[in-house]
Amino acid sequence: MAFSLPAFSYVVALIVDAILIFFAIFHVIAFDELKTEFKNPIDHCNSLNPLVLPEYGIHIFINLLFLITGEWMSLILNVPLIAYHINRYRNRPVMARTGLYDPTSIMNLHDLNTCQREGWVKLAFYLLSFFYYLYGMISSLIH
């Protein structure tokens, strides 16, 4: 049992993943508030938009760690999400600032539902990967 580089990457991944789970929960709650008219769309977008790039960034960061340490399995599991993120950001509405959400189109029920579903799916994904990283950490510590 030795504290190796893969084990380190999994420890970092676990911490980052916990942060990502918080992001996802925040996302889901924010959209729920928007739907139930607790918040107006401009405030909503102002609060969510600054979080988009940090979320994508730290997700890519743990995958870079997996790449360096050669944890191919974990990397492959995350590649679809990275691709989705890149694609999503490329197709964002025209905006001068960073972020994804445009207050004029977010209230469109179709967009609203898509965003809400996206939040739930991501939350599930991060939760599952949290347990996978836990398993990965333990197994790399054992070997």
Place this chain on the structure above:
Amino acid sequence: MNQKDDLLPNESNFVGGESFHPGKNCTVYNEIVTESKCLNSVESLSNISGSIYKSDRSIFSSGEPVLSNNGSISNRGNLLYNTRPVLNNSGNILNISRPILNSNKPLVNIKEILLNSGEPLLNNHKPTNSDILILNNSGNVLNSGPILKRSDATDALSQQFQNVNLSGRISSFEHKTEYSTNSIPPRISQVNSTTNRLLDMKSPNYTNFNFYNNVVDQPNMSVTKAGFNKIWGMDSVDLLQCRNVLPFEKVSPPRIKLHQDLLDRVNCSSEIFRCTLTKIPDSNSLLQKSRLPLGILIHPFKDLNSISTIQSNTIVRCRLCRTYINPFVYFVDSKRWKCNLCYKVNELPEEFLFDPATKSYGDPSRRPEIRTSTIEFIAPSEYMLRPPQPAVYLFIFDVSRLAVESGYLSIVCNIISEEMSRLPGDSRTQIGFLAVNSAIHFFSMQDNVSQPHQLIMLDVDDIFLPCPENLIVNLKEREELLKDLLSQLPNMFKDNNDTNCALGAALQAALKLMSPTGGRITVFQLCLPNIGPGALQAREDPNTRSGKDIPYLNPATDFYKRLALDCSGQQIAVDLFLMNCQYSDLATLSGICKFSGGSIHYLPLFQASKIHHIEILEKILRRYLTRRIGFEAVMRIRCTRGLTIHTYHGNFFVRSTDLLSLPNINPDAGFGMQVSIEENLSDMQNVAFQVALLYTSSTGERRIRVHTLCLPISSNLSDILYSADQQCIIGLLAKMAVDKSVQSSLSDARDALINAAVDVLSSYKLLQSYPGSGLVAPQNLKLLPVYIIALLKCRAFRFGVNTRLDDRVYIMCQLKSLPLTQLIQLIYPDLYPVHIYVTKIITEIDGQLNPHPERLHLSAEKLDSRGAFLLDAGDQMFLYIGKNIHPSFYYNIFGIDTFTAIPEEMYELPELATPESQRLRTFIASLQEKKPYFATLQIIRDDSCFRTQFTERLIEDRFENALSYYEFLQHIKSQIK
């Protein structure tokens, strides 16, 4: 064409009114024909059918007319009928002179020849009187010369043609013809027929004019069934055979039939509130099956002559969903009512039982809230977040070099100065002016000075207000100073050579200026804003204007959108007058209006040296300045539980799922909403939509205008298809297509439009028990394909024709925000043959001209070189003068002796004392009256260089490489599986 259906008349049998197959070329039965009448008509038919082969001359008519017409059949030797193979009048007349076998010619060829030969066809008509049999007004035959032979390319199609003028009233589906021996020689003649009237054969007309009549029937449908279907509003039209689908006058929306008569009468007017389906499907799967879009279109702030206004302390609303009480609620007893949107039972307040009109007590159903579905409340103080704002107007003038050169400033300043006292408002009304080039010019009007003081801000990157007050001043107190300023403004910038314009910075300054109160900013823009914040670049490449893929429909920057949202938050709306002479990136600039609830006015290539430009600007601006306005408005749309509104169209900002924020509301703004069915509605009878518009009137009153629309639910697919509202569907589809072309691409939007037509017609085909080979559409959707192709050919969606990007974007903005009637006129203009009309005697009844000229299809086939045609395209009107028109026409209308003396550019009708001139002017004035904005009239001679302006609007013809209407129908038919 289904040849089997074309039974020869003498083969047609008739058993008990069931299995008679009239055949496409034969008779047309529109009316309910009782059995005995049918039998009679069959007798007469068989008489006639015998004569077809012998003499090639016979007359057919349907149903009742035939009954009384046996006498006139004996006249048949005198009466010749058209050889036109297929097409007949909508009801009664049947034109056959060839053996019917010949008439089975493929329709395609005929149509193509006709359509492609648009021009030749026009000129084919001999203008000589001798060719044509002339009738006098009483309809007696004056002269029955030989039948004309045509000697042109279309000869094969129509050798002889004769119209029968059926006396009696004109029903809405028929066409009227009159030939008169007035000063104007024969022009187009048409068939006048009535469905219920007796045939009166004393007035036959002979012309060689091509004219298609209607076949409004299904080939293999029995007479009785057709008759009953018509009563139930369930008859259908074979579009491939029925050429004249356009009704005689305007297209009326389908009536909403609720289960109670009483409620039908109180339902919201179709001019204000329209739903694409007048019967709502009870489940989403049924809606999918019908393949129709579900949505509502609303014109909430329409100018109304009378509206009941109520002032009371308590406005009765549902406690749960906040619905306003309306005529469609259910009174459980005299103390409680059940909300028709969420079904909660509410208490009635005591004072609601008192009827203010009759001063009686006890019956809640006599209250005005229950008696009308459009009502206005004067709101008590709980509907105000702050004291009602005063009317505040700010004008931003572009004074860059291009703008000064165009000379608009003095015109605009003059008009504002003249109309200043008529601006809606009270004693608190405030007004201010800004001018912008590369610097921003503020005008300070202090209390005790004699001259307005100009403050110039050169640094446009960081905007601040040069002085805290006196930039926006009270209109009443400083009127002299304001007028002084407006008279000086044009001279102030006369020698300006600054080519830049910092519109973005000026808007930021305006926002700062207005944010304490809110109000309206009016921007006059003539060039591309090219410096400071929100600077834009010329993106358009003129070479790609006619290409397949149109780029740059999206904004280049979100600066204007974000600014609009800031404005919206401060209750400021921005209206744009774009009078550009070069590309101005309306796609980006329009963001400032779209999201702040503003409006866009577009006058491209404006030059003050052109008188008609001045005239348009003046008329538009006067109306704009004096029209009603509502400030700090919000609009909320509620609908019955189970329905959800999912997409909104129009100029506003969506603040929450059902709340639209509209800093200003104007009477020319229309809105659209797409609706989806989330839950099963089968346990309900009706659904309701309620729109509540809360605004501050210009006199500082807080008011709520409520419109409620109630619609029945149906579980039957055919009911739903037959209840669809074609114009409303087009209105909604146009808005959806604009969204699609911005989000994905123009070709996707075009495909979606075509698919919409294919979907509807194929779902109708599935519904039919015996689908024929034609393209059958329900009566209420028969105009759908015409409107779809009109949309595809309108400037917003057309391909292959050179269209400036700004023009395209402007039409897109209009499609999103125009009220329905104007939207329909924009895409499918009205064409009237005025040369016939001016010879008639016009009377005015209740503000309606009588007779109203018939509308023609937009096809060169309907034109006549001996005629004059008025095309009313909403904001523009064209009077097209045919080459061979009788000299008396232009003598009487223009006071000119020769055709070539009609000027190339003519924008006004001279006011002559002749009856023709007076009638034409009365007619045009009556059209103008119905428009919110004045339309320009352009007179186009047949050989004028402006001719394409007229011909490109004949959208049913092949133009450049776009399909003709008939080819489009063929395309749809091939797509329907």
